[in-house]
Amino acid sequence: MTDPIDRPHADGPRTGVLLINLGTPEAPTPAAIRRYLRPFLSDRRVVELPRPLWLMVLYGFILPLRPRKLAHSYQSIWMKPGPEGSPLMHHSLRQKTLIREWLFANIGHEVPVALGMTYGEPSISGALDELESQGVRRVLVLPLYAQYSATSTAAALDAVFAALKPRRWLPELRTINSYQDHGPFIDALADSLRKHWKIHGRGDHLLMSFHSIPRQYFLAGDPYFCQCHKTARLLAEKLELAEGSWSVSFQSRLGRQPWLQPYTDLVVLQLARSGVRTLDVICPGFAADCLETLEEVALRYRDDFIAAGGASFRYVPALNADAPHIEALGQLLMQHLPGWLDLESADEPKRRSARAQAAQAQLHSPTLLTPPRAAQST
Numbered sequence: 054m055t056d057p058i059d060r061p062h063a064d065g066p067r068t069g070v071l072l073i074n075l076g077t078p079e080a081p082t083p084a085a086i087r088r089y090l091r092p093f094l095s096d097r098r099v100v101e102l103p104r105p106l107w108l109m110v111l112y113g114f115i116l117p118l119r120p121r122k123l124a125h126s127y128q129s130i131w132m133k134p135g136p137e138g139s140p141l142m143h144h145s146l147r148q149k150t151l152i153r154e155w156l157f158a159n160i161g162h163e164v165p166v167a168l169g170m171t172y173g174e175p176s177i178s179g180a181l182d183e184l185e186s187q188g189v190r191r192v193l194v195l196p197l198y199a200q201y202s203a204t205s206t207a208a209a210l211d212a213v214f215a216a217l218k219p220r221r222w223l224p225e226l227r228t229i230n231s232y233q234d235h236g237p238f239i240d241a242l243a244d245s246l247r248k249h250w251k252i253h254g255r256g257d258h259l260l261m262s263f264h265s266i267p268r269q270y271f272l273a274g275d276p277y278f279c280q281c282h283k284t285a286r287l288l289a290e291k292l293e294l295a296e297g298s299w300s301v302s303f304q305s306r307l308g309r310q311p312w313l314q315p316y317t318d319l320v321v322l323q324l325a326r327s328g329v330r331t332l333d334v335i336c337p338g339f340a341a342d343c344l345e346t347l348e349e350v351a352l353r354y355r356d357d358f359i360a361a362g363g364a365s366f367r368y369v370p371a372l373n374a375d376a377p378h379i380e381a382l383g384q385l386l387m388q389h390l391p392g393w394l395d396l397e398s399a400d401e402p403k404r405r406s407a408r409a410q411a412a413q414a415q416l417h418s419p420t421l422l423t424p425p426r427a428a429q430s431t
Contacts, residue, residue, distance in 0.1 A: 066190030081127035265303035
């Protein structure tokens with residue numbers, strides 16, 4: 054084994070990017086879903102109820118019963134056997150690859166990009182290991198939530214800080230908290246709707262559905278509700294939508310406490326009953342399609358809309374790994390990288406020169422004629 058003191062040292066600190074999304078079960082089975090839900094629903098950022106009461110509910114009712122109900126839902130959207138059959142995992146891995154390629158094309162040298170999930174695999178700790186193994190000492194963290202919430206963005210950053218806590222040599226860190234009004238992001242959303250309308254025609258109404266959070270979190274200071282409305286307003290302005298032709302709602306509530314309203318499932322019924330025949334639905338808070346978009350919205354809410362008298366319900370896919378989305382995320386990263394990349398690009402010629410000189414010196418070094426220590430006779 055090589056003595057650590059003899060290991061070659063990196064040429065210089067590199068800059069890397071850590072992408073974070075929520076996570077996904079490894080398989081559409083009750084056991085895998087239970088393993089995923091346990092840390093997710095145990096997170097104090099996600100559920101702020103008194104711990105003894107909540108843990109009794111979680112372990113007494115939710116974890117024993119809910120995974121079996123969710124298994125059918127996950128099976129309805131799973132793409133193929135294995136973890137990459139998860140739509141969220143599939144699109145997240147594509148995003149990782151394409152963002153790395155975008156950065157290389159726009160910067161001129163490789164910027165390592167790693168993917169970590171707040172819950173499950175690939176873990177954030179493993180993603181940090183991946184970056185460290187490539188000499189990364191400066192990490193730009195991008196949680197893939199355009200609108201900030203303590204339940205999502207803060208939970209992701211908590212996981213980063215927890216993963217860094219036991220490490221001896223901490224990297225420099227920058228974090229992106231939100232990008233709800235980022236111009237290229239709004240452009241990407243608008244582009245996806247224009248493409249949808251070009252193929253299918255424009256519906257009678259556009260519903261922008263965001264994941265909900267308990268209303269009490271908003272009252273405690275969470276900016277999520279306001280940021281969702283800002284994204285929706287900017288998107289409507291970009292598309293020049295007439296007043297009354299679009300609306301905002303919130304989906305995926307759980308439990309009996311009040312959540313952000315209006316609730317998407319009720320709005321869908323109201324729109325159908327009010328005479329809307331063709332409804333377009335987009336979920337601007339999701340960077341990648343997942344259970345909440347593909348099963349809850351595209352399947353269940355479609356059935357509810359048609360049963361209530363609607364004729365056509367069209368779900369507009371999440372931005373996923375579409376080129377305008379990758380462009381938007383790349384531009385967002387570039388806004389937060391000045392200074393780090395400037396230093397890195399400025400040092401690169403010096404590092405190349407130093408490596409060339411070292412290689413030339415080794416080539417003419419007499420030590421190359423000396424047998425390695427382990428091979429010398431005693």
